[in-house]
Amino acid sequence: MLLNQFLILAAALFALGIYGLLVRRNLVLILLSVELMLNAVNINLIAFESVLRSELAVGQVFSIFVITVAAAEVGIGLAIVIMIFRNRRSANVDDLSLMRW
Amino acid sequence: MTVTDWLSEPVNWVFALVALAVLASAFRVVTAKNVVHAALFLVATLAGTAGLFLVLSAEFVAWVLVLVYIGAVIVLFLFGIMITRAPTGYDQGLDGDRKIWPAVLSLTTFGLMTWASLQAFGSTPVSNPGVGTDTAVLGVALMGRFVVPFEVVSFVLLAALIGGITIARRDLTPAEEEGRSLA
């Protein structure tokens, strides 16, 4: 197996995540896209780890951290989404453009 | 390494299949017209990713992924979808109108990263795939070298927990306030 195949896969996932982030209207779906990107990062980390084979499996440890933080972030993010939905009766990101000129 | 060489290794067949699944799922995540479908496709993506982890001898991380991500995060997502009353059916207005710029950006990103990877790593092989990672090593690392980040991440989770509750808490109406203070 080549390293590059994993890296390219991760790149594709990351790009798709960016696309989803920028295109999707629903707040939840935006968060979903963010998860996709984080996932791509994880693949990258693990791939590098399997190449480097460090003593302490640093890449995997770090990947665990990423997953944990992602989970925390989703929690907060959805809490915010729920609050927004309560206040604005809409989860559409276009309705949130109050802070503009 | 040529394509045939690559294909001769059975690992790569596995890889190819899983990667395809992952890509397809990911693509559907961002293009699904149904919100719940998008979430479920993410499940598939994550599952595929777990499989890739297994191939890369990161068993522990794979199962953590399944447990945490698919088990908790996606459920959270589905709850969020439910609470925000997103139309669970087919939704036309789910995507934005202007897709060209995001597409350009994402393609550029993909292109750059691919090019960079190819430039940097050319034909670097992943080392022996069959060898698994000892979980004890992870444990030692987490509790030894990375104990501080470990604790910090614990705090992050705690903060997220408290923060989530606080943010999403329903404010009491004045009547309930009244009742509260009297009690």
Add this chain to the structure above:
Amino acid sequence: MTFFADTAGIMLVLPFLAFLLIMAVGKRMRRQGAELAIGALAINTVWATVLFVQNMTEGVLAKTTFEIARIGSDLVFELGWVVDGLSIMMFFLVNVVGLLVFVYAVGYMQGDVRVPWFFAAFSLFVGSMLLLVGAPNLIQLIIGWEGVGLASYLLIGFYWEDLDNVRAGNKAFLVNKVADVGLLLGAIIVALAVGSFDFQAINLAAAEHMEALSSVAVVGGLLLFLGAMGKSAQFPFHIWLPDAMAGPTPVSALMHAATMVTAGIYLMARTFPLFQNLAEEVRPWMVAIGAITLFAMGLLALVADDIKKVLAYSTVAQLGYMMTAVAAGGYTAGVFHLFTHAFFKALLFLGAGSVIHAVHSNNMSDMGGLRKDMPITYWTFVVGSLSLAGIIPLAGFWSKDEILATLGHEGYTAVMWIAIAGAFVTAFYMTRAVALTFHGTYKGHGHPHESPRVMTVPLILLAIPSAIAGLLSIPGVSLPGIGNFSEWLAVREVVMGDHHAEVIQWALAGSGILAALAGIALGWVIFGKDRETQQQRDAFGVPILYPLLRNKYYMDDLANGVVGATMGPVARFVNWTNTYIIDALVNSVALLTKGLGAFVYGILDQRGVDGAVHGLSAAADGAGSALRKMQTGRVQQYAASFVGGVLALIIVFVFVT
């Protein structure tokens, strides 16, 4: 006992102090400031009397000066006072007559307008006159000269609500100013030749026939005489004095009879050595002018209806007497006549004022028969008139006789006979005045009554010296212990050396008395009888002469015509130059500045600077308007920007560098 001589300067200062105080607080005082004026003059009179007595007994000669400024090393500007025979006499005269006139004026000006201002200006006059007569040098004399001129202008125009009075004041001032050109030029010429303005220096230089002075003495003397002509109303500068009667009567009494008009005579007396030694060529001209004045002006009194004008012309004539005397070399004669004339002329004016106050009119056509209603006024007026006419033993006789004697002695026989004829004329017009005013029956419409005591007492007090002052200068008689007038007058730094008669020349004296008696008789015959109206009583005329007299020899018309004809075009030209050239220049500079200012404001500031500033702010505004479109509030666009930015940076760093 030089205390009084050394502190004589107090006499010069007190009237000015009174002036300032009256201006400040006079309005609030019971007698409107008169107390201050009279107080100052009373103190002055003490000094003057003491000095007069001291001079009589032992002779006083002192000088005190304070240097004020210096030009180069020679010419100094000093102020101070001179105490010698001449100045003591003048001090005494000005202060005593002035005091009596001031007291009289308290009654005369009662209830009149601007009383504090009257006394203030009058005090200013007295102060200036004392400055003049006490002057140790030409500069202080000129200062006093101008001061009395100013006071004269202010007081003639006292009733300025009537424009004619203002014009009279202007006339007096302007005629004097024309003559003052002579005074200033003469003073400068003489002083520069001698090297000092001081009288002692000039007189000494004249007495010693100093070279530098002899060359300019004639011109200088002539110019100084020109100045004296103006102030002392010699022909042809007399035209202002009759019009000056527009002022209140006390003013006429003091200024235009006794003191101010004598300043010219005083100047001639003060610089007598100059005329005696070096400027002898001028003297015949001075005598001639004096002679013309004393005769021709006297005639004008014959046709005047205003009683004050009669006295004014009389004053001009008497000034002619004085000038002739001094010019002929009779220093003592002329000054003695000045002395006696002050008393009886002031008396006559105050008496006229008393009459005017009673009948509320100046004109004799409104008077008549007043001797029954105003006895004190009548008798003092008669004493004054007889003294003026020169009837023995009144004062006027002695002074006039001395003048005649001097004229005869110096060889001016023709002038002497003119002077005798003048005595006839004087007696004639005074008899006319007395007859028309006091005799006959009252033709007016009021209820004349005697004036209050504050006015009649000065009359009586003035009548005394008018009667007996002549005894101070009987030729050849020197009163025991005190001497006589000529001795007192001779107390000077440079001795005059003029001739004094030792005996009375009875022939000459007799002719004078005869002429006067003839005048009185003729006057009584013509004007004494009472008629229906005053006009009928006054209906005496001599063909050709009287019309000429009524038009005052057409002198006023001549003056107006000459001045108008010559100065008119000049004035118009100057005015044109001023308006169209000078003013235009100034205005064009102003317009230029205005235009420049408008340009700077409108274009440079408004458009340029403000435009730049506004442009800057407009640019900032525009930039802001453009840039703020970036703040869409749409998070996905922000995210797109992030991604785009990062990619751009990566591309830059990877591919470019």
